[in-house]
Amino acid sequence: MTPRKTVVIGAGPVGALAALYAANRGDDVAVYxxxxxxxxxTTTPLNFTKSxxxxxxxxxxEAILAAGHPLLLDTVLQETIPMAARMVHYRNALGKVIEDSQQYDVHGRFQRAVDRGLLNRVLLDELAKMDNVKLFFQHxxxxxxxxxxxAWFEVQSDRDAVAGRRAQEIEIDFDLVIGADGAHSSTRYHMMKYALMDYQQEYIDCLWCEFSMTPSTTDDYRISPNHLHIWPGGSFMFIALPNLDKSFTCTLFAPVATFTDLEKASDSDLVHFFDKHFPNVTDHIDSASLSAQFRRNPHLPLINIKCSPHHFSDSAVIVxxxxxxxxxxYGQGMNAGLESVRILFEALDNHESPAEALAAYTKTRTKDTHAIADLALVNYKEMRSSVTSRFYKLRKYIEET
Ligand code: FAD
Incomplete structure (x- = not known):
């Protein structure tokens, strides 16, 4: 039997994992x-200032494990940092700085900080080893x-772009397209013309800006590496996740109006804002660097997209x-995407007809992805304010007594 030609659009973490699952089934896989x-x-994807x-x-x-490459998960996990709890930094009513470690799971399970670029690289390296996978970049x-x-692609190398040469257009055939081309998906856009798709997008009233907290002068972590750190500010917050090089990647999330005020503020007012709301942060990121990073790094929006169906007939599906x-x-965007790949291929394995498999995938996955989208919105309030509530103080008291 001729292998099925599966085309994956987008080689981010989700697309790379989807290509791996398809290749394991013996499909003839092309990733564009x-x-x-x-x-x-050396360029960084997704507008991030560094990976x-x-x-x-x-x-x-679980989705990486089920890809069927036994060493793959070990390779990924070796490069992660366990975060067993969140560390909430705030001032109590008497002005005392409190650092409250709140465990994520009563059974001791934990999240891990992973470098997105590294995870993506490991997946691409694995794909590059497979004879039935072809990777096409700049397509x-x-x-x-x-x-x-x-399907049609524009192909343009950096050299062509610099020389002002026009992109070439190519046409390909496929049996199935898996669209993993991110929030502004071109696959979804073209699929909409075929599937009767309901689509909803919302930019929430929140921008984000990334900061880096460098290692200490003794080349150590400045704050505990096994926590996801949160400085709740009520309507805004600052968070920090550890990196293997002992730095932290930090993010300020705040309403658009707060960003507008801070953009207009002087450097000393900006530092004062951090000192007032995010205790001790300026002990770890010096004032000059803090202001420079805020002015230099992009202030980016956050989008929430829901759509249904996630497929068309037997020829297209999005993940x-x-x-x-x-x-x-909720820290679940990529995780839910990886899980969608696992569920999609479970459906393909459990149905003779690809069209039925894709319909089954849409049926189970749409409601779950809508649920995680809603939970993620609710968790913004949780992280920026509820984490200092009496509920957590009571829970901690019960845990400790
Ligand atoms: P992407 O990573 O967007 O990859 C899409 C790929 O498709 C890109 O490589 C792009 O170049 C390519 N592409 C786009 N258009 C085309 C085209 N026309 N043709 C060919 N290729 C194309 N998730 C978590 O699970 N945990 C977290 O802690 C977390 N934290 C986050 C923090 C922030 C500040 C943000 C913004 C997001 C966070 N996320 C998190 C979400 C996570 O980054 C995304 O869910 C994840 O990157 C999605 O992966 P993806 O492969 O679906 O899409």
């Missing part, structure tokens, strides 16, 4: 990625006909941010 190969490039770290949870770990999906099963971009407050 807009950007250059991140293993050879960001993410919280990898059990959901994502941008520009069109697709999901009835005739044809990851392409199907459900969620706000980051």
């Amino acid at each position: 990625e807009l950007r250059s190969d991140l293993r050879e490039s 960001i770290n993410l919280a990898l949870s059990q959901r994502g770990i 941008k999906l520009t069109g697709a006909d999901f009835r005739r099963k044809k 990851g941010d392409a199907a459900n971009a969620i706000v980051p407050f």
Whole structure:
């Protein structure tokens, strides 16, 4: 039997995992990625100033494990940092700085900080070893006909772009397209013309800006590495996740109006804002660096996307941010995307007909992805204010007595 030609659009973590699952089933797999190969490039994807770290949870770990490459998960986990609890930093009513460690799980399970770029690299390296996988970088999906099963790409190398040479257009055939091309998915856009898709997008009233907390002068972590650190500020918050090089990647999340005020504020007022709301942060990121990072690094929006169905007939399906971009407050965007890949391939394995498999995937996955999107929105309030509530103080008291 001729192997099925599966085309994956997007070589981010979700697309790379989807390609691995498809290759394991014996499909003839081609991955088309807009950007250059991140293993050879110094540019950083997704607008991040440096490769960001993410919280990898059990959901994502199980999806990587089920990919059927026994050493893959070990390779990934070796490069992660366990975060067993969140550390909440705040001032109590008497002005005393409190550091409250709140365990994530009564059974001792934990999240792990992982470098997104590193995870992506490990997955791409694994794909590159497989004979039935071809990776095409600097290929941008520009069109697709999901009835005739044809897709079109613009191909342009950096050298062509610099020389002002026009991109070349190519046409390919496929049996199945898996769209993993992120929140602004081109696959989803073209699929909408075929599937009767309901679509909803919302920019929430929150921007984010990334900061780096460098290692200490003795080359150590400045704060506990086994925590996800949160400085709740009521309507805004600052968080920090550890990196293997002993730095932390930190993020300020705040309403647009707060960002506007801070953009207009002087450097000393900006530092004063941090001192007032995020105790001790300026002990770890010096004032000049804090202001410079705030002014230099982009202030980016957060989008929430829900759509249904997630497939068309037997020819197209979307996964990851392409199907459900969620706000980051539950640390589940990538994890849920990886899980979607596991569930998609379970459906393909359990149904003779690909069309029935894709329909079953949409049926189970749509409600789950909508639920995690709603939970993520609710968790913003939890992180920025409820974490200092009496409930947690009471729970801690019970745990300790
Ligand atoms: P992406 O990572 O967006 O990858 C899509 C790929 O498709 C890209 O490589 C892109 O270049 C390519 N592409 C786009 N258009 C085309 C085209 N036309 N043709 C070909 N290729 C194309 N998630 C977590 O699980 N845990 C966290 O702790 C977490 N923290 C986050 C913090 C922040 C501040 C943000 C913004 C997000 C966070 N997320 C987190 C979410 C996570 O980053 C995303 O869910 C994840 O990156 C989605 O992966 P993806 O592969 O679906 O899409």
